[in-house]
Amino acid sequence: MTKKYQVILHGSIIFQSDDELVADRYRFLTKGSVLKTVYTTNLERACLLLGWQGGTVHQVAQETGLTVDEILNAENIDTLIKEKQCNE
Numbered sequence: 001m002t003k004k005y006q007v008i009l010h011g012s013i014i015f016q017s018d019d020e021l022v023a024d025r026y027r028f029l030t031k032g033s034v035l036k037t038v039y040t041t042n043l044e045r046a047c048l049l050l051g052w053q054g055g056t057v058h059q060v061a062q063e064t065g066l067t068v069d070e071i072l073n074a075e076n077i078d079t080l081i082k083e084k085q086c087n088e
Contacts, residue, residue, distance in 0.1 A: 002040050002077075009033040042077040049081050 005023035007015040009030055017023040020037075027035045040048075046060045047053070061068050064081055065088065074080045 002042075002045055004038045004040060006036045006038055007033050008036055042071055042074050045077045046071060046081060049078060 003018070005017050005020050006013045007023055007027045007030060009032060014030065014033065015023060015026045017026070020035075024035055027033050043055075043057050043060060046064070047055045050060065050063060057068050057071055060066070060071055064071075064084055066080065066084055070080065071077065
């Protein structure tokens with residue numbers, strides 16, 4: 001799972017970062033906003049990277065050329081998909 005920090009103002013995400021300190025500084029600058037921690041799975045991250053709203057791990061594997069195990073167990077799915085796309 002990946003941890004993301006979102007800054008929310010009036011119910012809308014206005015900023016998102018992997019770095020809690022950066023997100024908290026942005027929250028401080030936008031008065032009235034809230035900092036929220038969100039966890040995403042490798043499958044959710046992969047679908048976002050592919051521009052999909054959702055999908056199965058098997059669809060992602062077929063599209064990226066990765067195995068199901070690689071997708072599920074990746075430390076950093078973003079980097080893994082980008083490396084795979086660069087090698088093709």
